[in-house]
Amino acid sequence: MEKEKVKDRIIRVASDLFYKQGFNSTGINQIIAEADIAIGSLYNHFSSKNELLKVYLIKEELKWFDGFEKHSSKLIKAKDKIFTLVDYRKELQNSSGFSGCHFIKINAELGDSNPVISEFVMKHKEKQKIMIKELITEYNKEDGSVNADAITENIFLLLEGAVVISTINKNADAFDQTKKIIKGLLP
Amino acid sequence: MEKEKVKDRIIRVASDLFYKQGFNSTGINQIIAEADIAIGSLYNHFSSKNELLKVYLIKEELKWFDGFEKHSSKLIKAKDKIFTLVDYRKELQNSSGFSGCHFIKINAELGDSNPVISEFVMKHKEKQKIMIKELITEYNKEDGSVNADAITENIFLLLEGAVVISTINKNADAFDQTKKIIKGLLP
DNA sequence: GTCTATAGCTAGATAGAC
DNA sequence: GTCTATCTAGCTATAGAC
Numbered sequence: 001m002e003k004e005k006v007k008d009r010i011i012r013v014a015s016d017l018f019y020k021q022g023f024n025s026t027g028i029n030q031i032i033a034e035a036d037i038a039i040g041s042l043y044n045h046f047s048s049k050n051e052l053l054k055v056y057l058i059k060e061e062l063k064w065f066d067g068f069e070k071h072s073s074k075l076i077k078a079k080d081k082i083f084t085l086v087d088y089r090k091e092l093q094n095s096s097g098f099s100g101c102h103f104i105k106i107n108a109e110l111g112d113s114n115p116v117i118s119e120f121v122m123k124h125k126e127k128q129k130i131m132i133k134e135l136i137t138e139y140n141k142e143d144g145s146v147n148a149d150a151i152t153e154n155i156f157l158l159l160e161g162a163v164v165i166s167t168i169n170k171n172a173d174a175f176d177q178t179k180k181i182i183k184g185l186l187p
Numbered sequence: 188m189e190k191e192k193v194k195d196r197i198i199r200v201a202s203d204l205f206y207k208q209g210f211n212s213t214g215i216n217q218i219i220a221e222a223d224i225a226i227g228s229l230y231n232h233f234s235s236k237n238e239l240l241k242v243y244l245i246k247e248e249l250k251w252f253d254g255f256e257k258h259s260s261k262l263i264k265a266k267d268k269i270f271t272l273v274d275y276r277k278e279l280q281n282s283s284g285f286s287g288c289h290f291i292k293i294n295a296e297l298g299d300s301n302p303v304i305s306e307f308v309m310k311h312k313e314k315q316k317i318m319i320k321e322l323i324t325e326y327n328k329e330d331g332s333v334n335a336d337a338i339t340e341n342i343f344l345l346l347e348g349a350v351v352i353s354t355i356n357k358n359a360d361a362f363d364q365t366k367k368i369i370k371g372l373l374p
Numbered sequence: 375g376t377c378t379a380t381a382g383c384t385a386g387a388t389a390g391a392c
Numbered sequence: 393g394t395c396t397a398t399c400t401a402g403c404t405a406t407a408g409a410c
Contacts (some may be wrong), residue, residue, distance in 0.1 A: 006393085021298055024211040028386055038395045039387085045393090049386065087352060107355055108287060108295035111208055122355050153364040158341075161348030168294055168309050177340045193375085215404060225377045226405085232375090236404070 009035050010117055017055045019102055023053060023109055053106070053117065056145050060102045067092070068131075075114045078138035079186055082155065085132070086182065089159060090175035099169035104160070127186060129156045151185055158182065191205050194232045196222050202243045206289055210240060210296055213294045236257045240293070240304065250312055254279070255318075265325035266373055269342065272319070273369065276346060277362035287354035291347070331373060338372055343370065 004012075013035040017026040028049060032039050046052045071088045072081040102119045108119055128158075133152040140148060158181060162174035190262075200222040203301040204213040215236060219226050258275045259268040280287075290308045297304055322330045327335060345368060347362035 021300060022207065022211070022296055024296070025298075025300070027384070029384075040389090040396080041394050043387070081285075097299075099298065102204075104351055104355070105295045108292045109209055109211075111212075111286065113208060113212070118355075122357075125352065125355055141238060142234075150364075150367070153361075153370050157345050157346070157348030157352060157361060157365060160351050161344030164347050164351055166292055166310055167313065168291070168305075170255070174340075174344060177337075178344060180337070181341050181344075214402070216402080226406090227378080228376050230405070 006037060006041060010037065010042055010045060010052070011055055015054050015059065018053065018056055019096070019099055019105070023106060030170060050114070054120075057102065057105075057106065057117065057120055057124075061127075065127075065131075078135050078142055082132070082135050082139065082182065082186065083179065084136070085160065086162075086175055089163060090153045090166075090172050093163065093175070094142065094172060098167050098170045098172075101163050103158075106163065125160075129153075132156055146186065153183055154185060193222075193224060193228060196247065197224065197229060197232060198242055201239050205240065205243055206292070208284070210293060231318055237301075241307075242309075244289065244293065244304065244307055248314075250364075252314075254293070263284045265322050265329055269319070269322050269326065269369065269373065270366065272322070272360055273349075273366045274348065276350060279355075280350065280362070281359060285354050285359075288347075288350045291351065312347075316340075319343055326373060333373065341372060342369055351370065363370050 010031065014031050015029060028039065029043065031052075032042055035042075038112070046055070068085065068088050070169070071084050075081050078137060099105075103124050106111055106117060107121045112118065129152060132155055136146065136148045136152050136155075136165060140146060158178045162178040165174040197218065201213070201218050204218060204221070215226065215229065218239075219229050222229075233242070255272065256276050258271050262268050262271060286292075290311050293304060294308045299305065316339060319342055320335060321341075323333065323335045323339050327333060345365045349365040352361040353359055
């Protein structure tokens with residue numbers, strides 16, 4: 001295994017801090033301390049804290065879709081893939097100590113102050129919804145005949161609600177409820 | 188009309204800033220500038236920025252339930268009260284420029300750094316859910332025989348999802364979808 | 375009860391040695 | 393390409409005059 005490069009270590013440390021304690025609450029000094037580098041090195045690799053934020057979000061998006069691909073690729077039926085989407089988001093919450101969705105979090109924290117990030121978050125959620133719709137369309141070919149747009153929106157909103165509420169409550173109950181509801185939606 | 192007292196002006200200005208640009212991004216200096224007072228006056232009324240945060244959240248919770256009471260008290264049937272809950276949250280979002288839920292926002296911003304606030308947010312959402320359950324129980328007495336717990340959770344999660352997604356997308360589409368779905372849940 | 379002045383600290387970012 | 397030293401600006405909070 002190759003040794004982790006400085007740039008990658010900065011990204012890893014910064015990402016973890018941005019997620020766990022928030023972007024505004026994370027200082028450059030804390031990042032360089034935990035990455036064990038000098039401040040000059042950080043600014044050699046990244047032009048600003050904001051650039052580090054963009055790199056973080058782009059990487060998290062890739063991780064999110066790759067992670068779901070790994071969870072669902074072994075499954076054959078679209079119905080099972082949809083159920084495993086609930087399991088996947090539950091697992092992400094469990095393993096992060098219910099720290100929430102990276103994208104909802106940063107959007108809540110930045111509000112309207114950073115349009116580039118706001119648009120990135122909007123597009124990310126749109127991608128998630130499109131992915132769900134593709135699964136529902138696949139499901140209709142295999143087993144069902146549901147209204148794809150309506151069921152997609154329903155599942156999409158339930159999942160976002162479940163993530164937010166599980167973050168607040170620090171438990172996964174909302175995902176279990178969500179799975180039951182979705183089972184009822186896909187006969 | 189009585190002149191607004193200094194303390195109330197501080198609360199109003201701070202609340203607006205906390206909501207619109209975030210708690211961490213709002214400085215004491217900005218609050219006193221926009222409230223047009225000296226810093227000594229602020230600390231005469233409030234012991235810390237954190238106390239101001241607590242007052243803000245308590246006040247917003249009161250406003251939330253009072254606002255819904257005003258919207259729903261004139262309605263007779265529980266079913267209509269549930270529909271008007273969707274309208275109410277849609278209206279809150281519209282009138283704030285889709286700035287999101289005060290409580291989800293502060294929870295996302297603070298993470299686990301402030302347990303007192305985290306617990307307040309948790310209890311607030313629990314109160315909302317209990318309110319929904321009371322409406323569903325009332326509905327069952329009048330018109331229906333749905334599974335109260337399951338339908339409550341379903342409506343609750345859909346609404347939270349709709350608030351989050353409407354905040355990200357800066358439009359009310361998610362509420363219109365949510366209303367349609369809820370209409371299907373309450374025959 | 376409102377004011378000014380300021381303490382003590384941390385923020386993000388830059389300059390320049392090596 | 394990593395380092396130290398440092399800049400300017402901002403932060404929360406306090407002291408003490410009036």
